[in-house]
Amino acid sequence: MDSKKFQKNIKTAIDLRFEHYLLQEGITDFEYEPFSTLGKELKIPDYLVVHGKSALVEIKEIETIPLDHVKGAGTMDAMGVADIMRKKIKKAKKQLKPHKEKADYTIILLGKNKGFALSMRDLEWAMYGDPVIRLQINKKNGAPRGKPYFDYKAKGAMRKNDPVTKERYFPASYISAVGIIKETKGYEYYLSRLYEKYMSPYNRNAPPEKEVKRAFKEFEEIQKKHKHTIPNKYQRDRKKLIFRLELIANVLSDSPLPKSFFAGKYDSYKIHKIVTI
Numbered sequence: 001m002d003s004k005k006f007q008k009n010i011k012t013a014i015d016l017r018f019e020h021y022l023l024q025e026g027i028t029d030f031e032y033e034p035f036s037t038l039g040k041e042l043k044i045p046d047y048l049v050v051h052g053k054s055a056l057v058e059i060k061e062i063e064t065i066p067l068d069h070v071k072g073a074g075t076m077d078a079m080g081v082a083d084i085m086r087k088k089i090k091k092a093k094k095q096l097k098p099h100k101e102k103a104d105y106t107i108i109l110l111g112k113n114k115g116f117a118l119s120m121r122d123l124e125w126a127m128y129g130d131p132v133i134r135l136q137i138n139k140k141n142g143a144p145r146g147k148p149y150f151d152y153k154a155k156g157a158m159r160k161n162d163p164v165t166k167e168r169y170f171p172a173s174y175i176s177a178v179g180i181i182k183e184t185k186g187y188e189y190y191l192s193r194l195y196e197k198y199m200s201p202y203n204r205n206a207p208p209e210k211e212v213k214r215a216f217k218e219f220e221e222i223q224k225k226h227k228h229t230i231p232n233k234y235q236r237d238r239k240k241l242i243f244r245l246e247l248i249a250n251v252l253s254d255s256p257l258p259k260s261f262f263a264g265k266y267d268s269y270k271i272h273k274i275v276t277i
Helices: 013-024 080-102 120-128 186-198 208-229 232-236
Strands: 030-032 047-051 053-061 105-111 131-134 149-152 177-185 241-249 268-271
Touching (some): 013 053, 053 080, 080 105, 080 120, 120 149, 120 177, 177 186, 186 208, 186 241
Parallel strands (some): 241 268
Antiparallel strands (some): 030 047, 047 053
């Protein structure tokens, strides 16, 4: 038997980012490519993580998005990034599906190493469908009846319309959550929190140059006054990184990921109350 057939793949920058995240959160019970001995003919997930319960995690790197290449003024397709994410999620599902019974949860994480960051808004569209505004029309006179409301077309990675019956179904009910793994400099992270908490709204009646000048001065004062709230380790080393997850639990899953599984200090967690029909 050729031993090279079962060699593990080289870890990507996003794989390593995830491992740094686990260690940051004190999670040491994890294994890279846990089923690699099964051979490459069977798709395998990237990680098995045990944290009270167990989770299989497949990580996909997105190398570039349209926004990275924009120069000057221009227009962009709102679904451009979501479509890229949807394709990555589709590939990840195939690697998790054969092993879905081997852990309590299955998770897909997307990451990007350079350029503009990935957003939760685009991830929601990738999971549940293209965004639309729906308006009910009175059939008799064509007038609107009721207020318009925001919705998703049933064409996302987590739900689709049957091509024959047109009924909605859930093609990935075994996926517990989808998320984004991010890294940021700790010092800048805490500065942004200070900005959100203490910065007053701009004086929109002031000339732009005065408005910007005043804003910079105000933020300098906020930094001086509240600098002590930034942990010393990030003040000593302003390049020291923080790793975090932005997770969306799959409400259509047979086992949605609970908030308690990954509960890092810097993480965010969202579960929808929609797309249940």
